[in-house]
Amino acid sequence: MTSVEYAICNVQGNIFEYVANHYVYDTFVAFVPAYLHSDFCKRQWDTQYSRYQMHTPEENLDFILPELTGFPWTEAKENDQVFDNAAAHWIGFMYRALYIQTGIASAALADKIPLSTMCAVYPGLHTIAEEDAVQELQKQV
Numbered sequence: 001m002t003s004v005e006y007a008i009c010n011v012q013g014n015i016f017e018y019v020a021n022h023y024v025y026d027t028f029v030a031f032v033p034a035y036l037h038s039d040f041c042k043r044q045w046d047t048q049y050s051r052y053q054m055h056t057p058e059e060n061l062d063f064i065l066p067e068l069t070g071f072p073w074t075e076a077k078e079n080d081q082v083f084d085n086a087a088a089h090w091i092g093f094m095y096r097a098l099y100i101q102t103g104i105a106s107a108a109l110a111d112k113i114p115l116s117t118m119c120a121v122y123p124g125l126h127t128i129a130e131e132d133a134v135q136e137l138q139k140q141v
Contacts (some may be wrong), residue, residue, distance in 0.1 A: 001100065001131065008053045009096040009130075011060075012045065016092030018057035020083040024074045028083040029115060034071060036095060036110035040064050045096070046105050090126045091118045097134045104141060112141045 001009070015035075020028045035041055040063055044050040052060055065071075076082050095118075098109050117140065125133040 001097065005097075005100050006130075009093045009100070011053055011055070011057075012096040013089040013091075013093035015057045015060050017085050017089040018061070020085050020088030022076060023082070024076050025081045025083050027072060027074050028088060030072055031068075032091070032115045033110050034068055035064060036106040038064060038067050040067050041106045046099060087119070087122050087126070090122060091115070093130065094118065094125075094133060094137060097130060098137055098141070101134050102138060102141060109141065113137060 016028075016032070019031050023031070044052040044063070052063065065073075095106060095109055095113075098104065098113070099106055102109075104112070121137070125136055128136075
């Protein structure tokens with residue numbers, strides 16, 4: 001992966017981490033497939049270049065939120081259960097890295113490697129190099 005591709009993966013990881021950090025667990029679990037299937041993701045992320053690929057999570061969410069009307073956004077309060085931030089970042093990073101390496105659309109990746117699978121492989125794969133993790137995940141597609 002080039003340094004620009006790595007940075008793009010990191011930005012998507014930041015979006016996932018932001019949602020995990022600010023919303024309850026169930027919101028994050030619903031967000032991942034909704035985002036990966038969104039028209040915004042298809043137009044602005046499943047492409048070689050988009051200005052959104054270098055924006056902050058908040059700026060990206062400004063454009064994602066209108067598309068996800070009726071979505072169950074529940075902000076996390078002090079004792080609410082939230083998704084692990086590090087795992088959320090890794091999952092977002094890996095979905096983007098898989099797109100870059102395979103060219104398979106995010107929606108198709110979400111169908112072939114659902115969030116439940118990403119959660120199951122996270123404990124082992126997050127400890128190895130990203131490129132090696134991508135190779136292992138590619139076996140799922």
